[in-house]
Amino acid sequence: MKIVLMADNRKTELLANFCIAYRTLLMKHQLISVYNTAKLLKAAADIEVSGFAVDYLSGLEQLAARAQFNEVDCVIYLRDSDGESSRHSYDLLDVCDRNNIPYATNLATAETIVLAIDRGDLDWRMWIREEAANS
Numbered sequence: 001m002k003i004v005l006m007a008d009n010r011k012t013e014l015l016a017n018f019c020i021a022y023r024t025l026l027m028k029h030q031l032i033s034v035y036n037t038a039k040l041l042k043a044a045a046d047i048e049v050s051g052f053a054v055d056y057l058s059g060l061e062q063l064a065a066r067a068q069f070n071e072v073d074c075v076i077y078l079r080d081s082d083g084e085s086s087r088h089s090y091d092l093l094d095v096c097d098r099n100n101i102p103y104a105t106n107l108a109t110a111e112t113i114v115l116a117i118d119r120g121d122l123d124w125r126m127w128i129r130e131e132a133a134n135s
Helices: 009-023 034-046 056-068 087-096 108-121 126-135
Strands: 004-006 030-034 049-052 075-077
Touching: 004 009, 004 034, 004 056, 004 087, 009 034, 009 075, 009 108, 030 034, 030 056, 034 049, 049 056, 056 087, 075 087, 075 108
Parallel strands: 004 030, 004 075, 030 049
Antiparallel strands: none
């Protein structure tokens, strides 16, 4: 599975702690983020995370484009609902809604998604991704 890991500035520590807690499960999958977050998660949780564009907004645009073409299977985006930067995540989350890509915006749903992936509940996403690649 291709899992996007993102967080608003005030939630990056929470995302790092989440990745430490679920390191064993996350290591089985391809993890994607923006460059700075990928670097932070590699250092904090010792997991491999592919990083896109140094610029946060460009990275979000790249991730939204990948989601548009079903090149990601789920998104974990821990948002700070009080922060300004969470408004920039709407494009990515809208694409997820249009393409039936599961996403979590808080810790409770992030845990639910990761555990569902581990049980195989989201294996249908790989079929959809393969179908999109063959179209």
